[in-house]
Amino acid sequence: SAVISQKPSRDICQRGTSLTIQCQVDSQVTMMFWYRQQPGQSLTLIATANQGSEATYESGFVIDKFPISRPNLTFSTLTVSNMSPEDSSIYLCSVEASTYEQYFGPGTRLTVT
Amino acid sequence: QQQVKQSPQSLIVQKGGIPIINCAYENTAFDYFPWYQQFPGKGPALLIAIRPDVSEKKEGRFTISFNKSAKQFSLHIMDSQPGDSATYFCAASISPGLTGGGNKLTFGTGTQLKVEL
Numbered sequence: 707s708a709v710i711s712q713k714p715s716r717d718i719c720q721r722g723t724s725l726t727i728q729c730q731v732d733s734q735v736t737m738m739f740w741y742r743q744q745p746g747q748s749l750t751l752i753a754t755a756n757q758g759s760e761a762t763y764e765s766g767f768v769i770d771k772f773p774i775s776r777p778n779l780t781f782s783t784l785t786v787s788n789m790s791p792e793d794s795s796i797y798l799c800s801v802e803a804s805t806y807e808q809y810f811g812p813g814t815r816l817t818v819t
Numbered sequence: 820q821q822q823v824k825q826s827p828q829s830l831i832v833q834k835g836g837i838p839i840i841n842c843a844y845e846n847t848a849f850d851y852f853p854w855y856q857q858f859p860g861k862g863p864a865l866l867i868a869i870r871p872d873v874s875e876k877k878e879g880r881f882t883i884s885f886n887k888s889a890k891q892f893s894l895h896i897m898d899s900q901p902g903d904s905a906t907y908f909c910a911a912s913i914s915p916g917l918t919g920g921g922n923k924l925t926f927g928t929g930t931q932l933k934v935e936l
Binding site for chain 1: 912
C-alpha cells in the first residue's frame, strides 16, 4: 500500500476565503481522488485527478468551487474556494494502486466560521 | 440516489462475538466491493475486497460473503476485539478497464461498531 500525507491536517477558516489542501504520496500513481466526508457521514467523491489531464468532477461539484491541480505523479492539490460554513467537512485524498485498490490519506478537517 | 445501502447504522457486540454488517447495491455493473475501517480522526483503511466471481473471501478475522443474485454482500468479523471498535464502510465500483477513468467508489452510509469487554 502507499503512504499518503495531507497538509494541513486541520484548519479553521473564515467564510469567503479559500484553502488549498495538499496530498503527497510516496510512490508514483496515475489516479488520485478527492472525497468529502461531512461529520459523522459517509464519503462522497468530489473529483478524479489523472496526471496530465483535467480533473473530472462528479455531479454536484464544479471546478470553480473545487479547483484541482495534478502537476506530477506523486502530488495533487484541492482548493476549496469562497468557503461557507456548509463546506465544513473532512477532505480526503486517495490513490489507486495498480490492482484498483484505493488507499486514503489521513484527511484534512476544515471548519468554516 | 443512494446506490449502496448499508445496515445496521450502529452495532454493539461482546468481545468474541461475530458482528455482521450488510450492504445492498442497485447497479448490476458494480464489480468491485471493498470494505473500509475508519477510526476517529483517521482516513479509511482498506480491510478486504471481493469481486463477484467468488462468493466468499477471508483475510484473517475478516470475511466477506457475496450474493450476486440478491445484490448483497456482508462483512463478518470473527472473534471481535475491543480494538475493532470503529466505523465500517462498504463500497462498490465499476472497474475502469480499458476505458480508464479511475476506480470511482460509491460508499455505503457506514456502521459504527462497538465491541465491549
